[in-house]
Amino acid sequence: MPKDGENSVMETVYDWITVAIFAGLIVLFLQRSVGPERDQMWPYFAASVACAIINQVGNKAIDDSNMMLHAVSVAGIAAILGFVQYFLKPFGNQGD
Numbered sequence: 001m002p003k004d005g006e007n008s009v010m011e012t013v014y015d016w017i018t019v020a021i022f023a024g025l026i027v028l029f030l031q032r033s034v035g036p037e038r039d040q041m042w043p044y045f046a047a048s049v050a051c052a053i054i055n056q057v058g059n060k061a062i063d064d065s066n067m068m069l070h071a072v073s074v075a076g077i078a079a080i081l082g083f084v085q086y087f088l089k090p091f092g093n094q095g096d
Contacts, residue, residue, distance in 0.1 A: 012058065012059055012062050013058075014054070014055050014057075014058025014059055014061075014062070014073060015055060015059070017077060018051040018052070018054055018055040018058075018077070019051075019055075021047070021051050021077070021080060021081070021084075022048055022051045024084075024090070025044055025047055025048060025051075025084070028044075028088060028090050029044055039088060043083070043084070043087040043088050044088070046083070047080055047083055047084050047088075050076065050079070050080050050083070051080060053076070054073055054076035054077055054080065057069055057072055057073050057076065058070070058073035061073055
């Protein structure tokens, strides 16, 4: 049972954004798991853990009305997207 001030369901923008990124990681992983092996597991794991952490930081920012934590959360989301683009290249060719 959630206490006062705790989120019990997906109700913040950080919940929706980080779950959307995580869902994209799942789709990318499943899509690439049927072809020749070309990705390592660690980038998927790192991005997934980062989504969970940034979601918690963002929710704390909302609960505390802390603008610094909002800035950290937004920067974290941008960093996750950059990390995924750099290491997993979801929109680029990797020599299929």
